Amino acid sequence: MTTAEKTYDVIVIGGGAVGENVADITVRGGLRTVVVEAELVGGECSYWACMPSKALLRGTEALSEARAVSGAAAAVTGEQDVAATLARRDSFTSSWRDDGQVDWLRRAGIDLVRGRGRLSAPRRVVVTPPDGTTEVTLVARHAVAICTGSQAAVPTIEGLADVRPWTSREATSAQAAPGRLLIIGGGYVACEMATAWHALGSTVTMLVRSDRLLPGLEPAAGEAVADSLRKSGVDIRLCADVRSARREDGEVVLGTSDGDLRGDEVLVATGRAARTEDLGLDVVGMERSGYLDVDEDLRVTGVDGCWLYAVGDVNGRRLLTHMGKYQARQAGSAIVARARGQAVDLTDWSPHVATADRFATPSVVFTDPQVASVGMTAAQAADAGRAHRVVEYPIGQVGGARLFADDYTGTAIAVVDTEREVLLGMTFIGPAVAELLQAATIAVVGEVPIRRLWHAVPAYPTISEIWLRLLESYRG
Ligand SMILES: Cc1cc2nc3c(=O)[nH]c(=O)nc-3n(C[C@H](O)[C@H](O)[C@H](O)COP(=O)(O)OP(=O)(O)OC[C@H]3O[C@@H](n4cnc5c(N)ncnc54)[C@H](O)[C@@H]3O)c2cc1C
Numbered sequence: 073m074t075t076a077e078k079t080y081d082v083i084v085i086g087g088g089a090v091g092e093n094v095a096d097i098t099v100r101g102g103l104r105t106v107v108v109e110a111e112l113v114g115g116e117c118s119y120w121a122c123m124p125s126k127a128l129l130r131g132t133e134a135l136s137e138a139r140a141v142s143g144a145a146a147a148v149t150g151e152q153d154v155a156a157t158l159a160r161r162d163s164f165t166s167s168w169r170d171d172g173q174v175d176w177l178r179r180a181g182i183d184l185v186r187g188r189g190r191l192s193a194p195r196r197v198v199v200t201p202p203d204g205t206t207e208v209t210l211v212a213r214h215a216v217a218i219c220t221g222s223q224a225a226v227p228t229i230e231g232l233a234d235v236r237p238w239t240s241r242e243a244t245s246a247q248a249a250p251g252r253l254l255i256i257g258g259g260y261v262a263c264e265m266a267t268a269w270h271a272l273g274s275t276v277t278m279l280v281r282s283d284r285l286l287p288g289l290e291p292a293a294g295e296a297v298a299d300s301l302r303k304s305g306v307d308i309r310l311c312a313d314v315r316s317a318r319r320e321d322g323e324v325v326l327g328t329s330d331g332d333l334r335g336d337e338v339l340v341a342t343g344r345a346a347r348t349e350d351l352g353l354d355v356v357g358m359e360r361s362g363y364l365d366v367d368e369d370l371r372v373t374g375v376d377g378c379w380l381y382a383v384g385d386v387n388g389r390r391l392l393t394h395m396g397k398y399q400a401r402q403a404g405s406a407i408v409a410r411a412r413g414q415a416v417d418l419t420d421w422s423p424h425v426a427t428a429d430r431f432a433t434p435s436v437v438f439t440d441p442q443v444a445s446v447g448m449t450a451a452q453a454a455d456a457g458r459a460h461r462v463v464e465y466p467i468g469q470v471g472g473a474r475l476f477a478d479d480y481t482g483t484a485i486a487v488v489d490t491e492r493e494v495l496l497g498m499t500f501i502g503p504a505v506a507e508l509l510q511a512a513t514i515a516v517v518g519e520v521p522i523r524r525l526w527h528a529v530p531a532y533p534t535i536s537e538i539w540l541r542l543l544e545s546y547r548g
Pocket residue numbers: 085086087088089090091108109110111112113114115116117120121122123125126187188189190219220221222240244261347350351383384385386390391392393394395396
């Protein structure tokens with residue numbers, strides 16, 4: 073039954089990190105904004121993705137860094153306290169309570185309606201509350217932003233859905249390490265969760281469909297992560313074909329081209345699917361579900377009237393929190409500009425468009441070694457027909473890296489546009505390389521000429537001296 077109708081300037085469906093940021097920008101722009109959230113305010117990142125996964129990994133990383141320095145290594149005499157690591161993870165998820173985030177919305181002046189939102193007409197959203205009772209109708213004067221995110225995609229393997237597989241949600245929230253963990257997939261989630269749960273006591277087997285880990289990144293990245301996981305005892309089976317799944321006496325049994333494999337749990341980490349089901353998209357003439365196509369200012373493509381936006385994972389452009397929040401800032405600015413009757417600038421790098429999605433997306437895989445990358449890989453530059461040169465340098469030869477860890481092993485790979493003499497992409501593989509990434513991102517976004525990069529002198533003795541070695545190698 074619908075009893076209430078409320079009018080706002082902006083309605084945001086989905087209160088994950090991205091929805092929160094759209095709302096923050098529109099409220100700051102003077103627009104009355106409401107967020108509709110079906111589960112927990114904060115979304116996947118806060119409770120079942122970035123934060124808990126990195127909290128699970130951090131202890132292992134800290135120990136590994138200490139063990140790599142002779143002298144300091146002698147102080148590491150025990151094993152990781154698994155219960156304390158899980159408790160620290162729980163604290164980062166606020167034990168799956170969203171009071172803190174709800175309080176933040178209130179202080180920011182953003183209204184919250186709990187329940188599942190669905191378009192019922194252009195600019196109208198019906199919200200069904202969690203108890204399914206009284207529906208609320210919200211009306212938007214200016215814009216509706218769909219920020220409903222993504223969920224784990226479970227492949228159609230015979231019996232798989234029936235064995236109640238772990239998805240990223242269970243893998244990041246489990247209260248104990250399974251004895252034997254089977255993982256289907258070889259991407260970000262698979263590699264990070266194999267690293268985490270192996271270190272916390274599970275025997276891990278990875279079943280990877282492709283011929284390497286982390287297929288979208290430089291091949292050296294997947295090779296380095298595979299080498300390290302194998303050395304630590306993880307069983308990695310490349311080009312694996314999982315055909316069926318069943319439970320027998322509580323065990324999971326996967327039927328593969330190489331025979332049956334048994335485990336206590338199976339994690340499905342084979343990518344994501346957009347959360348667009350039951351969103352009422354037929355109202356805007358869309359019959360199919362799946363990622364929502366958007367224009368450069370994050371408006372849903374082909375919808376009349378400049379009122380419907382899709383921001384974050386749900387548009388499938390870049391499935392990363394920081395990129396979703398960037399899109400939120402850009403889309404939020406476009407919504408505010410349109411509401412004020414101002415022109416929206418659709419040219420590259422304007423305040424209203426998400427150009428970095430296409431040219432300069434940074435990401436870090438928090439494995440051991442870490443993989444930090446931005447912009448194009450060599451293969452992507454070749455596919456795009458860009459004249460380019462690849463420069464590689466072993467990071468372990470840099471003084472700062474040798475100080476950081478005895479026998480530091482790592483690689484930096486720069487992809488240089490040889491016509492314009494600017495950086496197209498950079499990948500760092502090695503311990504603690506995450507913090508090197510922002511410099512590379514600035515160089516790619518700013519299209520800093522190589523001749524000017526020579527003047528960006530890295531401090532001695534830091535790992536950043538890798539920049540100097542790469543420039544010297546490029547000059548020859
Ligand atoms: C295991 C894992 C680790 C990750 N680690 C990182 C990392 O380290 N760094 C990084 O940058 N990215 C990471 N990611 C990716 C990151 O989690 C996502 O890019 C990010 O959460 C997307 O944010 P979002 O707001 O678009 O969607 P979500 O976080 O999915 O939020 C969408 C929200 O919408 C709500 N919702 C859905 N449908 C409706 C509806 N009809 N009505 C009302 N509400 C609705 C949901 O309940 C949810 O709260 C990781 C992902 C996974 C799976």
